[in-house]
Amino acid sequence: MKRIYLDHASSMPIDPRVFEFAKPYLTKEFGNPSSLYSVGLEAKQAIEEARGKIANLINAENGKSIIFTSGATETNNLAIRGTALRNIRDGKEVVASAIEHISVLNPMKELQKNGFTFNIVPVDSNGMVDLDKLDNLLTKNTTVTSIMYANNEIGTIEPISEISKIVHEKGRYLHVDATAAAGRVPIDVQDEGIDLLTLSSNDMYGPRGAGALYVKPGIKIQSILPGGGQERGLRSGTENMFAITGMGEATQIAKKEMKEESTRLKKIRDKLIDEILKIDDAYLTGHPAKRLPHHASFRFSHIEGESILLNMDMYNIQVATGSACSHKTLEPSHVLLAIGLKHEEAHGSMVITLGRSNKMEQLSMIVKAVKDTVQRLRNLSPLAKEKER
Ligand code: PMP
Numbered sequence: 001m002k003r004i005y006l007d008h009a010s011s012m013p014i015d016p017r018v019f020e021f022a023k024p025y026l027t028k029e030f031g032n033p034s035s036l037y038s039v040g041l042e043a044k045q046a047i048e049e050a051r052g053k054i055a056n057l058i059n060a061e062n063g064k065s066i067i068f069t070s071g072a073t074e075t076n077n078l079a080i081r082g083t084a085l086r087n088i089r090d091g092k093e094v095v096a097s098a099i100e101h102i103s104v105l106n107p108m109k110e111l112q113k114n115g116f117t118f119n120i121v122p123v124d125s126n127g128m129v130d131l132d133k134l135d136n137l138l139t140k141n142t143t144v145t146s147i148m149y150a151n152n153e154i155g156t157i158e159p160i161s162e163i164s165k166i167v168h169e170k171g172r173y174l175h176v177d178a179t180a181a182a183g184r185v186p187i188d189v190q191d192e193g194i195d196l197l198t199l200s201s202n203d204m205y206g207p208r209g210a211g212a213l214y215v216k217p218g219i220k221i222q223s224i225l226p227g228g229g230q231e232r233g234l235r236s237g238t239e240n241m242f243a244i245t246g247m248g249e250a251t252q253i254a255k256k257e258m259k260e261e262s263t264r265l266k267k268i269r270d271k272l273i274d275e276i277l278k279i280d281d282a283y284l285t286g287h288p289a290k291r292l293p294h295h296a297s298f299r300f301s302h303i304e305g306e307s308i309l310l311n312m313d314m315y316n317i318q319v320a321t322g323s324a325c326s327h328k329t330l331e332p333s334h335v336l337l338a339i340g341l342k343h344e345e346a347h348g349s350m351v352i353t354l355g356r357s358n359k360m361e362q363l364s365m366i367v368k369a370v371k372d373t374v375q376r377l378r379n380l381s382p383l384a385k386e387k388e389r
Contacts, residue, residue, distance in 0.1 A: 007352075012203065012355060014205060018206055021249040022249060032238055054066045057187070072179040081110070093116065093139060094145070095137055095144070097147050099148070101148065101179070123156075126339070127287060129147055135166050143173060146176075148178070150184075150295075151180065154295075154336075160174075168193065175197070177198045183250075184293060184294060210246065262293040268360050268362075271363055272363060282299075284297070285298060285336065285349065303377040311373040312350075322351070344383075350370070
């Protein structure tokens, strides 16, 4: 059976147009942007153009506010540690939502080990940040508050403009991890009051190995990777020209095609949700309406997510369960626990993230595979049998 790939949150193919655009930077255009001769200056120019394209996607003030990194994990680390450490005189408190990616939570835990106070804001059963609790947790000593634009596991989109107002009334800087949302829904850093924003190249059909941090002009952050002083001294290391120029091009394409593509995927997504919820004891996770247009996430009682994933793979359909990062431990996802699921409920999750290769014609095959998989696993499950008795 032909492959139906439904796990775009974990990896995407590079857009062939992006590949063609960036290919010369692997071969002919090999100059180092720090070199003063012509090949170097051309490379520098290409990086500045990529910065401009990224600034344009998120309506940043200018290209200078974009710092290139190696990906979303590094960007989140730079945003959180770089800002908290540079502004330590203003306070030693950081705040994050309970459903942040581990690359946000772990840098905050590191700060906590080094004497910072780290507070976690809870979310409701749909994954929406509790705004009153956020307000209560913030103090004038809170330098960094990190709330994601949308969650990668449950698709919920957070009310960033409202959150920004609350953060700026008491605390200082709002960092937003937009890895899952960028290129899917419009983002406007100025209008929404975002101080620091994380972007990832591969999550927009760009090459792996590039990410970007938007830093609002005037905000001071410090490097977490000292060296030759590239990227305004904030991220040293010779630039990854292929990944950076590719990310710029991918961003430009995403901006141009986002509206049409998101509308197309939302139609497939809505039908998929309708059909899958017809299965007994199947539930949607995340917000039913305020969710990413390409995102459908579920839980099924009495069966295990890992078994769902492996069974679906036998139909050559790739889905995810919980977060890719927690697979190694087999612990239930911290996101599903944060929305109030019990351990055994959180284990039966399936996450579908649609992308450009998905078509409405695939719907019946996907739905049939999910139904057969759930039925087969429940036939084997002692818990499901017990329920029948
Ligand atoms: N933040 C979010 C919301 C993510 O989904 C991911 C994983 N795709 C990351 C950060 C980390 O991305 P990466 O592993 O590419 O650094």
